[in-house]
Amino acid sequence: MCINCGCNGEPNHHHRHDPPTRTVRVEEDLLAKNNRLASANRQQFSTHDLFVLNLVSSPGSGKTSLLERTLTDLQNCLRFAVLEGDQQTSNDAERIAATGVPVWQINTGSGCHLDAHMVGHGVDHFELAATDILMIENVGNLVCPASFDLGEDHKVAVLSVTEGEDKPLKYPQMFQAADLMLINKIDLLPYLRFDLEQCKAFARQINPRIEIIELSCHSGAGMTAWYDWLTSGVAGKRAKKE
Numbered sequence: 001m002c003i004n005c006g007c008n009g010e011p012n013h014h015h016r017h018d019p020p021t022r023t024v025r026v027e028e029d030l031l032a033k034n035n036r037l038a039s040a041n042r043q044q045f046s047t048h049d050l051f052v053l054n055l056v057s058s059p060g061s062g063k064t065s066l067l068e069r070t071l072t073d074l075q076n077c078l079r080f081a082v083l084e085g086d087q088q089t090s091n092d093a094e095r096i097a098a099t100g101v102p103v104w105q106i107n108t109g110s111g112c113h114l115d116a117h118m119v120g121h122g123v124d125h126f127e128l129a130a131t132d133i134l135m136i137e138n139v140g141n142l143v144c145p146a147s148f149d150l151g152e153d154h155k156v157a158v159l160s161v162t163e164g165e166d167k168p169l170k171y172p173q174m175f176q177a178a179d180l181m182l183i184n185k186i187d188l189l190p191y192l193r194f195d196l197e198q199c200k201a202f203a204r205q206i207n208p209r210i211e212i213i214e215l216s217c218h219s220g221a222g223m224t225a226w227y228d229w230l231t232s233g234v235a236g237k238r239a240k241k242e
Contacts, residue, residue: 034148037116041123041151048128051230051237052136054150056174057158058167059140062184062217064092066158067135069217071099074227078234081126083136085114092137102126113144116151132234142171153237154179161185161192165199168206175206180213182226187216 045052055063071080082103084093093105104125106118119136136152138145157178159167162185168175175181181203189196200212213229215222
């Protein structure tokens with residue numbers, strides 16, 4: 001049976017049956033090219049002692065709201081720049097710009113993720129030598145961004161308590177790739193059937209080394225732990241250079 005259309009290969013069923021190996025080869029070539037560009041990005045970021053985070057999540061997890069509060073609270077002690085990835089609109093970039101932090105919008109059109117090439121050109125719009133942290137807000141998607149290295153120091157998976165505690169099991173590749181999981185909107189826990197401890201257990205089942213911070217960018221709960229993690233990351237990046 002044809003894996004593409006379900007036909008049984010009848011002689012009068014006219015269409016091309018491309019070998020599966022061709023698709024695999026194209027994907028391998030695409031990722032290999034992306035990884036080379038990501039390596040170049042990482043070298044550039046290292047030159048400027050830049051701490052780089054790739055924020056990934058489902059749509060509606062609260063990434064942009066989390067960024068807004070983080071930038072507002074910390075911009076007097078840390079220097080930020082933000083790359084905003086979306087398929088369409090500049091709505092999120094406009095929200096970030098209102099905080100006074102440099103931001104550049106990347107629209108991917110039909111694309112479902114940012115890649116290293118987009119990021120490499122995007123950071124041309126920033127003064128990297130005058131930046132401590134580059135925040136990359138990826139397109140809302142827990143599938144494709146997991147495979148694409150952007151040159152970041154860490155992938156940070158943002159999961160909202162409104163999404164369900166089994167997300168790490170449903171999207172294991174993303175949570176395997178992430179070094180930190182932020183469980184956002186914990187101020188809503190009294191109103192939801194969300195098992196916080198089960199969610200954390202699922203995440204650690206997929207990735208035993210993952211760090212977890214519970215927070216709410218609305219109420220401010222847990223934000224200090226997130227800020228301490230950021231500050232420690234910047235210090236650690238600088239220490240590696242010394």
